[in-house]
Amino acid sequence: MDLYHKMESNHSCRNCDEKANYLMMTPIGELGFCSEYCFAIYMDLPVKEEGYYGLPKAEQSDVE
Numbered sequence: 001m002d003l004y005h006k007m008e009s010n011h012s013c014r015n016c017d018e019k020a021n022y023l024m025m026t027p028i029g030e031l032g033f034c035s036e037y038c039f040a041i042y043m044d045l046p047v048k049e050e051g052y053y054g055l056p057k058a059e060q061s062d063v064e
């Protein structure tokens with residue numbers, strides 16, 4: 001069994017398994033989130049309305 005079957009090449013939300021709509025560049029690499037809700041949960045931040053944190057949208061230039 002491969003515990004790391006979801007690697008960087010296929011961005012998915014860090015908090016759930018949805019497709020990442022937001023992508024954050026951090027010192028430890030890219031973190032993807034499907035919504036600011038998941039971002040807040042994962043980062044242990046208060047959940048605010050969508051757009052509050054102003055996360056950068058993931059580039060969707062590569063469509064499968």
Ligand SMILES: [Zn+2]
Pocket residue numbers: 013014015016017018033034035038
């Ligand atoms: Zn999510």
